[in-house]
Amino acid sequence: MKICFLTKIEKLGVKEAIAYTKKIVKNLDCLDIYYGKPKDKIPKKLFNIKYDLLISYISPWIIPETVLAKTKKWNLNFHPGPPEYPGIGCFNFAIYDSVDQFGATAHIMEPKVDTGEIIGVEHFSITKNETVESLSIKTYNAQLDLFKKILSSISENNCLPKSEEKWKRKPFRRFELEQLATIDLNMSKNEIEKRIRATYFPGKPSPFIEIYGKRYEYNPNR
Numbered sequence: 132m133k134i135c136f137l138t139k140i141e142k143l144g145v146k147e148a149i150a151y152t153k154k155i156v157k158n159l160d161c162l163d164i165y166y167g168k169p170k171d172k173i174p175k176k177l178f179n180i181k182y183d184l185l186i187s188y189i190s191p192w193i194i195p196e197t198v199l200a201k202t203k204k205w206n207l208n209f210h211p212g213p214p215e216y217p218g219i220g221c222f223n224f225a226i227y228d229s230v231d232q233f234g235a236t237a238h239i240m241e242p243k244v245d246t247g248e249i250i251g252v253e254h255f256s257i258t259k260n261e262t263v264e265s266l267s268i269k270t271y272n273a274q275l276d277l278f279k280k281i282l283s284s285i286s287e288n289n290c291l292p293k294s295e296e297k298w299k300r301k302p303f304r305r306f307e308l309e310q311l312a313t314i315d316l317n318m319s320k321n322e323i324e325k326r327i328r329a330t331y332f333p334g335k336p337s338p339f340i341e342i343y344g345k346r347y348e349y350n351p352n353r
Contacts, residue, residue: 163176210235218244246298262328
């Protein structure tokens with residue numbers, strides 16, 4: 132089986148997922164790995180090679196329909212969020228909603244992000260004091276567990292596992308996350324603190340307030 136693995140190198144669990152894939156493949160000539168950053172262009176080789184299995188594991192790319200159509204068996208995406216939180220900002224919206232459960236989802240890729248048939252979900256409990264950083268760590272660990280289960284099923288049974296899970300809403304979009312991170316002086320103290328907890332992550336764009344066209348970001352160290 133010839134496999135394509137698309138990912139970001141710096142994310143938690145990526146090295147372990149690749150190592151596990153290599154054990155499944157055995158013949159490393161049948162495994163192509165592509166690393167990317169958010170603004171990188173999709174590798175041109177994907178348009179010229181036919182794979183049996185294409186895996187998007189925290190990949191920065193939205194895979195075009197022309198590439199998906201070339202795959203002989205399955206195009207699979209591993210999403211760091213449960214069916215209730217497709218799209219971008221899954222950690223952020225879950226914390227804002229004060230949910231007590233979260234998870235990771237495996238699904239068949241369609242041209243539209245996070246809409247394909249779900250083949251597996253790994254759930255776990257979260258606390259009221261969860262931060263974006265702590266939730267992301269728990270989620271990437273759960274995603275790795277789910278990834279191993281899915282690949283084991285493919286290797287042993289030569290078919291995809293079945294799931295009764297369905298997406299619960301349309302994928303969140305970037306402008307919705309931007310709205311969540313926007314602080315307004317008319318908000319209550321509780322609402323402002325809630326939005327900061329839901330959107331602050333060290334080293335990433337922070338929750339902000341705009342005054343006369345200028346943006347001022349939250350910094351807990353100042």
